[in-house]
Amino acid sequence: MERSQINEILEESDRFIRSFGYILPPFAYWSVEEMRARTGADAGDIRANRLGWDITDYGQGRFDDLGLFLFTVRNGSAADLAAGRGMLYAEKIMISRDKQLSPMHRHNIKAEDIINRGGGSLVLELFTSAEDGSIDPSAEVVVATDGVVRRMQAGALLKLDPGESVTLMPGLWHAFWGEGGDVLIGEVSTVNDDLTDNVFRDPIGRFSTIIEDEKPRHLLVSDYDTWL
Ligand SMILES: [Fe+2]
Numbered sequence: 001m002e003r004s005q006i007n008e009i010l011e012e013s014d015r016f017i018r019s020f021g022y023i024l025p026p027f028a029y030w031s032v033e034e035m036r037a038r039t040g041a042d043a044g045d046i047r048a049n050r051l052g053w054d055i056t057d058y059g060q061g062r063f064d065d066l067g068l069f070l071f072t073v074r075n076g077s078a079a080d081l082a083a084g085r086g087m088l089y090a091e092k093i094m095i096s097r098d099k100q101l102s103p104m105h106r107h108n109i110k111a112e113d114i115i116n117r118g119g120g121s122l123v124l125e126l127f128t129s130a131e132d133g134s135i136d137p138s139a140e141v142v143v144a145t146d147g148v149v150r151r152m153q154a155g156a157l158l159k160l161d162p163g164e165s166v167t168l169m170p171g172l173w174h175a176f177w178g179e180g181g182d183v184l185i186g187e188v189s190t191v192n193d194d195l196t197d198n199v200f201r202d203p204i205g206r207f208s209t210i211i212e213d214e215k216p217r218h219l220l221v222s223d224y225d226t227w228l
Helices: 003-018 032-038 044-048 078-083 221-227
Strands: 052-056 068-075 089-096 102-106 112-129 141-145 148-152 157-160 165-168 173-190
Touching: 003 052, 003 068, 003 089, 003 173, 032 221, 052 221, 102 112, 112 141, 141 157, 157 165
Parallel strands: none
Antiparallel strands: 052 068, 068 089, 089 173, 102 173, 112 157, 112 165, 112 173, 141 148, 141 165
């Protein structure tokens, strides 16, 4: 993706999120220089726990069809998770645009509640894992949705309207997209590690390759290792 496109998506997404009354934390608006100056000392966990902007086209260069906007608002640490106490949780705010696919994947560690916070409907395609972790094409899918357990056929589509959510346990395969409009999505989960805990069905990247055609408005999480 070109940096100019990312800058544009940052701005559009911020406007969309604010339209629902959700405001991102102050560090979202730090400039590159401010981020550089502050992530050394008092803002170390922003870098270490990979908080912040995350725009991905899954490396395929077709953001409108295959992509996701994410902002990691909070995230605990692998050390706490290993210790079994402390900050074991994470929160993201995301946007799936109308008919914009987030491709089929699962997580080894992370359980995640995916919440439709407003806008269009969110459609999820779901499969259970086979013993070897691959997609089981026939096993029933059982998920909790706001206190109601739903049993569905393999590959069934679960439609969440604003206010509705689903709990996806580790190993449950899922792909999702917006329908009838762009969707603001909340994610409340176990500690999140996007470098190691995404298993995609098809060979695909988690992050974008960026062409630097203008200055970044804000850094993405995937920029931290090279820019800070
Ligand atoms: Fe996921």
